[in-house]
Structures are given as C-alpha cells and as structure tokens.
Amino acid sequence: MPLSPGASGPNLIADREESGHNTRMVCDPGDVTRLVCGALSGGALLLGVSADLALLLLVQTRRMTPILPARREWAHGPFAAAAVQLVLAATLFFALPPLFSAPQTEPAQAHALLSGSILYAVLGGCVVAASLLYARAPFAATFFGPRRSARLAILKGVFFGFAALPPVALISQGVSAALDAFGLEPPPQEVFQWLDDGSVPCGTRIGLIAAAVLIAPTVEEFVFRGILFRALMRHRRFAYAALLSGAYFALVHLHAPSFLPLLALSAAFSAGYAATGSILTPIVMHMLFNGVSLLVYFAGSG
Secondary structure (H helix, E strand, O other): OOOHHHHHHHHHHHHHHEEEEEOOOOOOOHHHHHHHHHHHHHHHHHHHHHHHHHHHHHHHHHOOOOOOHHHHHHOOOOHHHHHHHHHHHHHHHHHHHHOOOOOOOOOOHHHHHHHHHHHHHHHHHHHHHHHHHHHHOOOOHHHHHHOOOOOHHHHHHHHHHHHHHHHHHHHHHHHHHHHHHHHOOOOHHHHHHHHHOOOOOOOHHHHHHHHHHHHHHHHHHHHHHHHHHHHHOOOHHHEEEEEHHHHHHHOOOHHHHHHHHHHHHHHHHHHHHHHHOOOHHHHHHHHHHHHHHHHHHHOOOO
16 A cells, blocks of 8 residues: 555645635644654655665666666566466455445445455465465565575665655656646545544544554565565566566556556565565565655645
8 A cells, every 4th residue: 555645645735725624633633743744754755865866876886786686586486377366366356346336425434444454464464375375485485585684674675765755756746747737636545535534533543554554565565576576577577577566556556646656666666675585675665655655644734
C-alpha cells in the first residue's frame, strides 16, 4: 500500500478550503503537529536529494559501480509459475471485488477497516508459506540470502528509501500538473479517505496508520518483490522483471493517478532488493516512503 503524495493530503485540504466546509475530525492534528509533520517531511525530501547527489557523485567518480549482485543468484531461484499463480490469485482476491461492487453510500465501519488489514496480512503470509512449501525452499536463505548482514541491508534500505523520494515525488507532481491542465480532479487514495473521515475513531486511525507503515509494506514486499519479481528474474532481465512486476503492483492499487509514481517506486524497491539480496532492504524503503507520505498528509490536514 504505497501512498502517493500527489494524491494525498494537500489535495484533500485544498478541496475543503475551496468549499469553505470545515469538517470536524476525530484526532485532528493541531497547528504544532502540522508544523512538525511539515518540517519532518521537508527534511526527508532534503535528505533524499542529498542521497541522490551522493549516488551520482559515487558513480561519476567510479567509487561505486551500479551493479545488482543478487540478480545472478536469482537466475536459479526457487519460485516459478506456481508461485506466480498464487500471487495473482491472492492479489486479485482483494483487487477485483471493488471493481464490480456498487459504490458505498455509507463509510466503512471501523471493525471492517481493521479486519480487512488483518485479512490482507494473513492472506499474504499464506501465499509466502505456500510458495516456500511448494518450492521446498528455506525461509531465511530464500529471502535474506546467504551470509547477508541484516544491519547493512536495513541501512541501505534507509539510504535507498530516501534516494527514491525526490524522483517519485517529481513524477507524482508531474501527473498532478497534467491532470490539472485537463481540468481533472483525481480522487484521493482510499487510506486518505478513511483518515479524512471524521466518523472513524481515533483508535482505528492509529490502527490504519500502523497497517500502512508496518503491515502493508512487509506483506507487499514479500509477495511482490520476494516472490513475483524473483520468479520473473529466473528467465528475464532485471529491467523486464522490475517493470512487469511493478506495473502489476501499480495496477492492483486501483488508483490511476498513482500508476506512474507507483511503477517508479516499485522499480526502486526491486533495485534495492537486487542490490543487497535481502528483502529487508525494500521493506525498509517501502515503510519509509509510506511514513513520509503520511507526514505530508498530516502536514496539510486541518
């Protein structure tokens, strides 16, 4: 559940200001909270620019070669067509019903929001477990790689995560500008609609935030990068596998304005995974991105 900044808080707040409608929200952040969130999100973007400049400098001075070591190991990976079919079945189980169901006239109940997140995590875990059992592959060696340092993988996830922020934000703003030029007003992503709903209790909001920052990134990285991307890498080059798995990843989020940002973000996650061979790297990148997107939302809410 990556949260695209271009379709989140600022658009929601602009709509409320233009209409003059002041919606009372449970757990509504105050001015200080909005200021802190704005400072943190701005600082994250500056760190991202610094990380990008550092990467460019390292490549230009040939202190770092842009290679992806893990891709050679994955040429004979454990996942094949059966694992891909499991991923498709599980993701379509969540993606298809909203397309064919009638629009809801009433907001979802609090327990339904939380139970949906729990079901999402459980189903993702079942897909991972079934894929490993079918391939007879060990969990740690498959997803974390042999002799990989967890600490190094996490640190690289933080660095690559910050580096991914500026280009994805730039793409998101470009999409928003193009839609504005055509007079189109895209709807916000579903998670932001829930957070903007004043009838959702504070405890449920906290649960949704935890799901967006912790649960969804972990589940999605195991499923989309750990299984789908790895399966494609058995017979395809990195660019093909990253773009194809990324396109599907963006499509199942069912938010057209976020397709290009999510595709770019997915490619960055795949590159981070291939660079370290540890699933911890894209998980941390994903968590960081979703966390910053929520900071952007709360910085503009009020």
